[in-house]
Amino acid sequence: MISRRDFLQVSMAAAAAYGGSGFGNWARLAAQQRLTQDDLLAMPAFGNVSLIHITDIHAQLKPIYFREPSVNIGVGGNRGEVPHLTGAEFRKMYGIEDGSPSHYALSSGDFTALARGYGRVGGMDRVATVVKQIRSERPDALLLDGGDTWHGSYTCYQTAGQDCVNVMNLLKPDAMTFHWEFTLGSERVREIVEGLPFAALGQNIFDAEWDEPAELFQPYKFFERGGVKIAVIGQAFPYMPIANPSWMFPEYSFGIRDERMQEMVDEVRAGGAELVVVLSHNGFDVDKKMAEKVTGIDVLLSGHTHDALPEPVLVGETIIIASGSNGKFVSRVDLDVQGGRMMGFRHKLIPIFSDVIAPDPEMTALIDAERAPYADKLSEVIGHTDTTLYRRGNFNGTWDDLICDALLTQRDAQIALSPGVRWGPSLLEGDPITREDLWNVTSMSYPEAYRSEMTGEFLKIVLEDVADNIFNPDPYYQQGGDMVRVGGLGYRIDVTAPAGQRVSDMVLLKTGEAIDPAKSYTVAGWASVNEGTEGPPIWDVVESHIRSLGRVQLGENTSVEVVGA
Amino acid sequence: MRLTRRDTFGLALGAMALTVLPFRANASVEDMIAEFTGGADIGDSGVDLTAPEIAENGNTVPISVDAPGASEILVLAAGNPTPAVATFAFGPLAGSRMASTRIRLAGTQEVIAVAKLEDGSFARTAKTVKVTIGGCGG
Numbered sequence: 001m002i003s004r005r006d007f008l009q010v011s012m013a014a015a016a017a018y019g020g021s022g023f024g025n026w027a028r029l030a031a032q033q034r035l036t037q038d039d040l041l042a043m044p045a046f047g048n049v050s051l052i053h054i055t056d057i058h059a060q061l062k063p064i065y066f067r068e069p070s071v072n073i074g075v076g077g078n079r080g081e082v083p084h085l086t087g088a089e090f091r092k093m094y095g096i097e098d099g100s101p102s103h104y105a106l107s108s109g110d111f112t113a114l115a116r117g118y119g120r121v122g123g124m125d126r127v128a129t130v131v132k133q134i135r136s137e138r139p140d141a142l143l144l145d146g147g148d149t150w151h152g153s154y155t156c157y158q159t160a161g162q163d164c165v166n167v168m169n170l171l172k173p174d175a176m177t178f179h180w181e182f183t184l185g186s187e188r189v190r191e192i193v194e195g196l197p198f199a200a201l202g203q204n205i206f207d208a209e210w211d212e213p214a215e216l217f218q219p220y221k222f223f224e225r226g227g228v229k230i231a232v233i234g235q236a237f238p239y240m241p242i243a244n245p246s247w248m249f250p251e252y253s254f255g256i257r258d259e260r261m262q263e264m265v266d267e268v269r270a271g272g273a274e275l276v277v278v279l280s281h282n283g284f285d286v287d288k289k290m291a292e293k294v295t296g297i298d299v300l301l302s303g304h305t306h307d308a309l310p311e312p313v314l315v316g317e318t319i320i321i322a323s324g325s326n327g328k329f330v331s332r333v334d335l336d337v338q339g340g341r342m343m344g345f346r347h348k349l350i351p352i353f354s355d356v357i358a359p360d361p362e363m364t365a366l367i368d369a370e371r372a373p374y375a376d377k378l379s380e381v382i383g384h385t386d387t388t389l390y391r392r393g394n395f396n397g398t399w400d401d402l403i404c405d406a407l408l409t410q411r412d413a414q415i416a417l418s419p420g421v422r423w424g425p426s427l428l429e430g431d432p433i434t435r436e437d438l439w440n441v442t443s444m445s446y447p448e449a450y451r452s453e454m455t456g457e458f459l460k461i462v463l464e465d466v467a468d469n470i471f472n473p474d475p476y477y478q479q480g481g482d483m484v485r486v487g488g489l490g491y492r493i494d495v496t497a498p499a500g501q502r503v504s505d506m507v508l509l510k511t512g513e514a515i516d517p518a519k520s521y522t523v524a525g526w527a528s529v530n531e532g533t534e535g536p537p538i539w540d541v542v543e544s545h546i547r548s549l550g551r552v553q554l555g556e557n558t559s560v561e562v563v564g565a
Numbered sequence: 566m567r568l569t570r571r572d573t574f575g576l577a578l579g580a581m582a583l584t585v586l587p588f589r590a591n592a593s594v595e596d597m598i599a600e601f602t603g604g605a606d607i608g609d610s611g612v613d614l615t616a617p618e619i620a621e622n623g624n625t626v627p628i629s630v631d632a633p634g635a636s637e638i639l640v641l642a643a644g645n646p647t648p649a650v651a652t653f654a655f656g657p658l659a660g661s662r663m664a665s666t667r668i669r670l671a672g673t674q675e676v677i678a679v680a681k682l683e684d685g686s687f688a689r690t691a692k693t694v695k696v697t698i699g700g701c702g703g
Contacts, residue, residue: 208621211627211665239619241621241622242619242621242697246621246622253621253627254621255617255618255621256617256618259615461698462698465697465698468695468697469697472695474618476618477618477619477693477695479619499673
């Protein structure tokens with residue numbers, strides 16, 4: 001097993017070599033001259049097996065900006081542990097120099113200035129170049145997609161996921177697992193999965209009626225690569241029917257089911273697997289706990305919580321790889337497997353700098369063809385922003401501040417609620433806001449913006465319930481995602497308090513009066529998991545709001561006071 | 566049946582009103598266990614309880630219990646108004662001493678299984694099952 005120091009020398013070399021130009025004054029050209037495609041991809045081949053991991057693309061086919069969170073609190077045993085370090089703390093942990101490419105790619109801080117220097121990230125045509133390059137060195141490398149692929153854009157919505165399916169089919173993954181895909185509805189999922197030219201895996205996808213493994217999905221698949229028998233076991237998002245509308249896929253049940261994961265590991269080992277890989281959509285902290293409880297997993301490819309880590313986290317004999325989101329990163333893991341044992345590994349988290357990595361022409365052509373029928377709609381400018389718009393953060397992000405403002409004004413409500421999802425790219429201050437940009441942060445199959453009445457007591461229940469899904473000290477009781485975003489409402493939260501006692505001092509911001517448990521308030525929100533929710537789609541609500549503003553300017557959001565972090 | 570938004574909200578409110586706090590164990594639970602064991606000491610290994618960490622639907626939560634060598638397994642939902650769920654009895658010829666069923670949980674609470682083993686000893690295990698309103702997965 002390679003030591004942490006050896007490992008750092010390999011994967012941090014790039015970071016150290018290109019840093020040191022100070023904050024915020026990078027010209028794009030300078031950045032490009034300092035950084036080459038070869039630098040980003042170079043990795044001396046190691047061992048006999050290569051894995052390529054990409055996850056949580058959320059239908060981002062074109063390059064985007066993506067600001068990493070500055071607030072991502074860990075609780076219980078994960079307090080102060082990765083991935084719950086942000087900004088300067090994260091850079092210190094990994095020895096990343098301020099202003100370096102790794103700073104921009106992996107951490108928050110000075111985002112807008114660095115974005116202007118380093119440019120956009122991601123783009124599936126750039127990802128295709130990276131995958132082809134790795135395959136040219138390792139022709140039988142396994143490409144594994146962690147899911148949240150067929151969701152999250154205008155074209156993905158209009159084509160019911162077909163644009164992403166076509167793009168991924170061209171990229172030729174070997175296996176995939178799932179989460180938001182199910183919000184296309186179980187019929188559409190069945191239609192796509194039955195035609196997939198690669199394995200659809202999920203050992204925890206069950207038939208809800210019979211509580212038996214669902215027939216459409218295999219728990220695992222064997223591959224023979226580099227003379228090694230590899231088993232890839234799938235683990236879909238465990239809390240699909242809770243976090244997303246269960247009425248859209250009533251035939252399925254999920255759950256962590258780590259006992260069955262252990263059975264599957266034992267089964268593939270008994271079947272001759274020399275290397276056991278788990279392709280997971282659990283979320284990072286859940287994966288860490290699962291790796292503690294389940295023995296025999298060599299490599300755990302983690303998804304769902306959108307964390308990007310420049311080196312694996314070791315739990316016992318298992319290495320956990322976190323590969324970010326939105327097409328921003330590809331992980332390459334080279335392994336030396338001898339006599340049925342993983343003897344060593346090399347890992348590289350490759351940031352997809354879209355101005356540095358050349359697009360693959362074949363993939364560019366396909367993506368452009370998928371987008372062509374919608375070109376006018378996508379590119380229509382609906383306003384401009386004078387504030388950098390981003391989503392990630394435990395309690396708020398400027399995109400959600402804007403969405404909550406839209407709900408308050410357009411739906412004439414006292415309080416707005418917006419879901420704490422982690423997908424959605426960023427825009428820089430001064431940028432135009434196109435319809436595509438707006439859909440990138442709102443697109444979903446249950447977008448109805450409801451308007452209703454809730455008592456103060458009920459609002460408290462909502463906040464407490466969501467808070468426990470994020471801050472329960474046991475990761476198995478967490479769903480991933482972030483705190484529900486609020487507009488018009490302020491509160492205090494103690495993240496270390498027990499369930500039901502974290503939220504206090506709820507106040508109606510407009511008047512400054514305390515929320516009365518017995519009083520009713522008008523509340524507008526969206527993305528309700530309840531069937532039959534009525535209202536205009538959220539993207540129409542926000543578009544009207546942006547058009548009425550012309551230019552978006554947002555002040556600092558101080559409505560949530562956090563203690564115990 | 567087509568639900569109106571008002572109906573939907575009524576339902577949601579009903580479900581959520583139950584989830585303010587983890588349900589306290591009903592006081593009669595320890596009495597019921599004492600009655601089952603006759604007051605004997607209870608070990609903590611010998612019975613497995615499988616239940617979801619978070620219920621997909623609190624009205625029908627799949628659970629299973631497994632205790633090799635058990636003659637009876639008592640299952641209790643500690644936070645339900647009526648905690649008694651089931652007592653499974655196994656005859657000497659029973660090939661495996663496991664049972665599964667679906668139970669209704671009024672809110673987040675502990676599910677408890679106590680097995681009476683054939684040697685006369687007892688084993689107990691418990692698992693917290695969270696009942697949540699959900700809604701915001703990343």
